[in-house]
Amino acid sequence: MKEDFLHYIWLYKKLDFTNLKTTNGEVITIINFGQYIQQAGPDFFNAQVVIDNQKWAGNIEIHLKSSDWYVHHHEKDDNYNNVILHVVWENDTPIFRKDNSEIPVLELKKYVSKEELNKYHELTAQKSWIYCENQIEKVPSFVFSNWQERLFFERLERKSNPIQQLFQETENDWEAVLFCMLAKNFGLNTNGEMFFKVAKSITFPIIRKEALEVKYLEALLFGQADMISINAEDNYSKELKSWFDYIALKYKLEKPAIAPVQFFKHRPDNFPTIRLAQLAMLYHQQRNLFSKIIEAKTIQEIYKIFNISVSDYWKTHYNFDKPSSKKEKALSKSFIDLLITNTIIPIQFAFANSQGKDNSEFLINLLSNIPPEKNTIIEKFTTFGIKSTNAFQTQSLLQLKNEYCNHKKCLQCSIGLELLKN
Structure with a gap:
């Protein structure tokens, strides 16, 4: 007990x-x-x-x-x-x-009463995955939906904490915060922390100045990430190395302590080279990106903002010095959805809170227009009758599993309480 x-x-x-x-x-x-x-x-x-x-x-x-x-x-x-x-x-x-x-x-x-004890023991008896797996489907829809909304904002609160901390570290520069958080998510799980450290090592005024030419942004990002090979033979690789050396000297940049980038188990379109090239093109094409994202009222407007590809060199390369068949390598809709879920919405939430505003309904509507995420947790909930039709629901389920089910907080969960009360 x-x-x-x-x-x-x-x-x-x-x-x-x-x-x-x-x-x-x-x-x-x-x-x-x-x-x-x-x-x-x-x-x-x-x-x-x-x-x-x-x-x-x-x-x-x-x-x-x-x-x-x-x-x-x-x-x-x-x-x-x-x-x-x-x-x-x-x-x-x-x-x-x-x-x-x-x-x-x-x-x-x-x-x-023994009845209350029996209900408690039935709920908390060991199951294959979560305690309420045999009963969760029976929870009334209005209870479940209200709890999902609360779970979603609990998850947003957790995600906004590092954003608020970063806001202070960047001397209250929301553009810098967005750049760092986008870099982290462009790096995905394997290279996210490394991309984040690279972004933090470059003050955002430098990004603003060098964004006039995409090649200079590429030199800056690839150079700080230590991804330009000194043994590369093609002209563009050599030019990037030269440009980076000049930019690093000009701004007195210090390289961050980072681990090597990981290519293993990534599809070519997710290679860190391609993701950094896309990030460089994004900031070359979209000035005042933070303002545009905050002002966007529909998901279609956000899709339009992120409708970018890569520079000519990366259309025919996945790695330095290794030509490949030509491909545009634009950001896919599914990748933009990932950025919206993990970066854009948490930033919008944190910014609204800093302004003393409530944008909760807008964020729910925005995420409700994104397809549900696909992962083992969401698939497992489906086997117990909990089906998701959008990313708002899947984000709530991730919060439920990770913060309640995994820690056996059944009596702090509306689902567990509902099952006990009935």
Whole structure:
């Protein structure tokens, strides 16, 4: 049993509270169960109880065992001086406040029905993938959809934290933030961190100045990524090396400490060479990119912004010094969808928050127009009857699995609570 089950019992009053008594035999009457605000300190604030005709107002702390009071060192914490009732599953030792006065104890196991216990054990019994896999399909659609929306914004909050930090590091330059985050996502999972470090190593005013010529942007990005071979024989590779040496000297650039780029298991269109070339072309063609993205009102406008290809050299190369058949290598719709999901929407969310604005409905609508993601988590949910029709739903399911199911937070999840209550 976990402590959050006891929180659930107390919060939803799933106990027989008509004849409550302390472990010392004193009659308890609950006037107010308190507020469950899930912050530091006692579990329920501002409760009111009557114990043997004496009315008490204060806080309530809940533990599996009363001895957990000492395990968590509450006797040394002033935040727990105002605890008026200690609610436990098992009372194994008397508990005293800092002033040595004994705290009344309510032992819950005497007042919770077998039915509630059975429902809890059924929900939390080990399954093949997630605890509720045999029941999740039965959750009412309105409960599920409301929970998905909350999950989506929890995920956005998490994604916006590094964006806010980067905003401070770049001296409040949103264009610089966007450049770094786009670079990370152009690098995908294998090269994302390396591309991010490269982008951070170049102050954005340098990008603005060198964007007039795509070849200079390519020299800057490939050079900082240490991807221009000193042994390359073709003229363009040699020119890039020369241009980079000049730019690095001009701006006194220092190369970041990075691992070599990874080509392994990538399709040629996802090679880091092609992705960096596309990023260079994007910033060559789209000046004031951040403003354009913030002002975009439809997904079609965003698709138009990212309708870019590569320079002539990369149309006939996947690697330096190795010609290939000609191909435009424009950004695919699926890749742009990935950028919208993982970069554009989190940036729009973070920017709106910084302005004190609410763009939640716009973001949901935007993501609802993107096809669902395809990965093992989404496929597994499908086998349990949870089918997604758009990226808003799949982003919510990823948050559900990674932040709730994986950590067995069934009683902090609307799905788990709904299954228990019914």
